Amino acid sequence: MPNFFGEVIDEINSWDKNNMPENLLDFSLKSGGYFLLLSFISAFFLFTMRQTIIIMSRLIEFDLKNEIYDHYQKLSFSFYKRNNTGDIINRISEDVSKVRMYLGPGLMYSFNLVILSVLVIKNMINVSPTLTIFVLIPLPIMSFIIYKVSSKISAISTVVQEEQSHMSTLAQETFTGIRVIKAYERTHEMEDRFNKSAENYKKKSMKLVLINSLFMPTIFILIGISTIVCIYLGGLLFYDGDITKGDIIKFIFYVNMLTWPFASIGFVTAMVQRAAASQKRINEFLEEEPEIVNHNFSPFSFQGDIEFKNVSFTYKNSGIVAVNNLSFILKKGESLGIIGKTGSGKSTILNLIMRQIDPDEGEILIDGISINDINLDEFRNQSGVVPQDIFLFSETIKNNILFGCMDDNIAEERLIEVTKMSHLYHNIMEFPDQFETMLGERGINLSGGQKQRLSISRALIRHPKLLLLDDCLSAVDTETEDFILNNLAKLKTTSVIVSHRVSSIRNADRIINIDNGVIIEEGTHKELLSRNGVYAKLYKKQLTEE
Numbered sequence: 159m160p161n162f163f164g165e166v167i168d169e170i171n172s173w174d175k176n177n178m179p180e181n182l183l184d185f186s187l188k189s190g191g192y193f194l195l196l197s198f199i200s201a202f203f204l205f206t207m208r209q210t211i212i213i214m215s216r217l218i219e220f221d222l223k224n225e226i227y228d229h230y231q232k233l234s235f236s237f238y239k240r241n242n243t244g245d246i247i248n249r250i251s252e253d254v255s256k257v258r259m260y261l262g263p264g265l266m267y268s269f270n271l272v273i274l275s276v277l278v279i280k281n282m283i284n285v286s287p288t289l290t291i292f293v294l295i296p297l298p299i300m301s302f303i304i305y306k307v308s309s310k311i312s313a314i315s316t317v318v319q320e321e322q323s324h325m326s327t328l329a330q331e332t333f334t335g336i337r338v339i340k341a342y343e344r345t346h347e348m349e350d351r352f353n354k355s356a357e358n359y360k361k362k363s364m365k366l367v368l369i370n371s372l373f374m375p376t377i378f379i380l381i382g383i384s385t386i387v388c389i390y391l392g393g394l395l396f397y398d399g400d401i402t403k404g405d406i407i408k409f410i411f412y413v414n415m416l417t418w419p420f421a422s423i424g425f426v427t428a429m430v431q432r433a434a435a436s437q438k439r440i441n442e443f444l445e446e447e448p449e450i451v452n453h454n455f456s457p458f459s460f461q462g463d464i465e466f467k468n469v470s471f472t473y474k475n476s477g478i479v480a481v482n483n484l485s486f487i488l489k490k491g492e493s494l495g496i497i498g499k500t501g502s503g504k505s506t507i508l509n510l511i512m513r514q515i516d517p518d519e520g521e522i523l524i525d526g527i528s529i530n531d532i533n534l535d536e537f538r539n540q541s542g543v544v545p546q547d548i549f550l551f552s553e554t555i556k557n558n559i560l561f562g563c564m565d566d567n568i569a570e571e572r573l574i575e576v577t578k579m580s581h582l583y584h585n586i587m588e589f590p591d592q593f594e595t596m597l598g599e600r601g602i603n604l605s606g607g608q609k610q611r612l613s614i615s616r617a618l619i620r621h622p623k624l625l626l627l628d629d630c631l632s633a634v635d636t637e638t639e640d641f642i643l644n645n646l647a648k649l650k651t652t653s654v655i656v657s658h659r660v661s662s663i664r665n666a667d668r669i670i671n672i673d674n675g676v677i678i679e680e681g682t683h684k685e686l687l688s689r690n691g692v693y694a695k696l697y698k699k700q701l702t703e704e
Contacts, residue, residue: 160411164404215262234449235514253436260433267422300380301423458533462490469520480506482675495663503675542622556593562616606633
């Protein structure tokens, strides 16, 4: 296009009264049509370039996010105890986006700079080496200024993002804990904290806006300087007869064509820095090796026997000995009750059974085989776990129950059966939408007892051969608790019931009372009462309280 315009200008400049074209309109239409054709060709290749590179970067982003998400799910229980949720999410969202920006626009601008600079500067030198040198002087200066400004913008953007994250965390905590805030009448205090964070966010954002506002004027000033230099020096060279008026027009076009590629140097440099930092953060988690790995993929059918042989486990981050030289045998169809004070290691035993963690010492046998040698995936699929910390999805009651089942096309009768077993069916029927009732975040529109009973239904829906209950009846009354436990006893499935209430475990085939990870008492409910030990005292105390 610059060459075409220069030739048109030179041709117009050569006209005088004697050699004017016969049809000036025809010349104008041809020139305009040719210019439009070149514009369409340029636009087409610009479109294909952006489609190729930017779509490629989106596909890489898609693959990277899936790879990270898949890797997250393979990582062990301890990984999630060491890292907070916000940081885990940030690496799969913000950090991946920064890497994508480099792989897309960053690479595109780099290719554009190299190829366009070679072609344009070569043409400029062919026209006038002297004018080329003077015209290009402001462009590297512009690149340096843009780099410095981009670095400043990047640094302030990070601060703004951190403040925005803080503000989002405050809002999330406020709305999640709104009942506690209202109960303690701390709404004004929370509002002040949020307003303070919002004020900080506004100040930092305004600083970013100021730098962004200075950015484009700086570019236009430097472009203007290059254009003025081009016109002034080009005019001097024209009067000396070294170049034509058309060559000056070419140079103005060339300068404008090079402006953005040179301006992009600063952008790309900042992008590379951000992408490198983000990729480093991503790699930190991708290089994390899962501590628990399933090595056996052969078919496995759990028969019901579990044995702990001198098992010990210590939490590395805190140094707390949760389980200490623990041994017991659980036969098919039997139920084991585990009772003890808070922090005595009850939940750790369940995590060891499901191999969420591996013992430091000793061995766990499933049907006489080491838990490390069985098909862990199939073992977990045949187990039903009701955790202490109930988690419900923002879904319907039906879908929350079906989450425990591999078959989505389960019969309605089965849903009714398991909810009746967990004494939840009558509550569900009281809701206007019954099983299709939408639950709020973490099941906020259910009571504590209803959440626990729904979680029990979720475990029962899968016909588990092993049932693990981790203090999941603490929010129900003793009558309801008795009803549920009697229903569970009829299943004749191998089960482990963890509780701090004697009423939850008194019907178990065998009970172990643990303290600091050590068994201090063991036997049936009657045997333990007859010994008049810690268990008997706890039972009498709780009975008196009831």
